[in-house]
Amino acid sequence: MVQYRMPVLAVRDIEISKQFYHDLFDQEVTLDLGANVTLSGGFALQEDFDELADIPKSTILHQSNNMELYFETEDFDAFLEKLHDFLDIELVHPPKMHEWHQRVVRLYDPDWHIVEVGESMEVVAQRLLREGYDVAQIAKLTQMPEPFVEQCRKGLE
Numbered sequence: 629m630v631q632y633r634m635p636v637l638a639v640r641d642i643e644i645s646k647q648f649y650h651d652l653f654d655q656e657v658t659l660d661l662g663a664n665v666t667l668s669g670g671f672a673l674q675e676d677f678d679e680l681a682d683i684p685k686s687t688i689l690h691q692s693n694n695m696e697l698y699f700e701t702e703d704f705d706a707f708l709e710k711l712h713d714f715l716d717i718e719l720v721h722p723p724k725m726h727e728w729h730q731r732v733v734r735l736y737d738p739d740w741h742i743v744e745v746g747e748s749m750e751v752v753a754q755r756l757l758r759e760g761y762d763v764a765q766i767a768k769l770t771q772m773p774e775p776f777v778e779q780c781r782k783g784l785e
Contacts, residue, residue, distance in 0.1 A: 634670050638677035639739045645673045648738050691740035704731045704747040728771045753780035
C-alpha cells in the first residue's frame with residue numbers, strides 16, 4: 629500500500645529555511661537529517677533537491693506561484709505584529725479579507741514558496757457572532773455549514 633506522508637519543499641539553504649519557519653511560524657524540528665529536515669507542522673525541507681531527485685538544478689523554479697503552505701492563527705493581529713519584525717519578507721499581497729470574511733496574508737519564504745496565514749474560521753464565526761449576526765447569516769457569509777457555526781457559538785458561552 630502507498631501512503632501519503634508530507635510535502636517536501638526544495639530549499640537552497642537548509643539553515644536559513646529552518647530559522648525562517650522556526651522564528652515566524654514556531655515550527656520545531658522533529659527530525660534533522662542534515663540536508664532533510666522535518667518540521668512539527670507536518671512538512672519537510674530538502675536542500676540539494678536537484679541532486680536527490682537526479683534532475684538539473686536549472687529546473688528547480690523559484691517563485692513559481694503554483695502552491696502554498698497554509699497556516700491558521702487564532703490571533704491574526706498578533707501574527708501581523710510579529711510579521712512586522714521580519715523586514716526582509718516580501719508579501720504576495722498585503723493583509724486582506726476574503727469574501728467569506730476570513731482575514732489572510734500571503735508572503736514568500738526564503739526560497740519564494742508562497743505561505744498563507746489566515747485567521748481560523750472558528751475565530752471568523754465568533755467575530756461575526758459578536759458583531760450580532762445570527763447562525764444562518766454567518767453560515768451564508770462564511771460558506772461554513774450551520775452546525776459548524778453553532779459549535780463556534782457554543783465556544784463563546
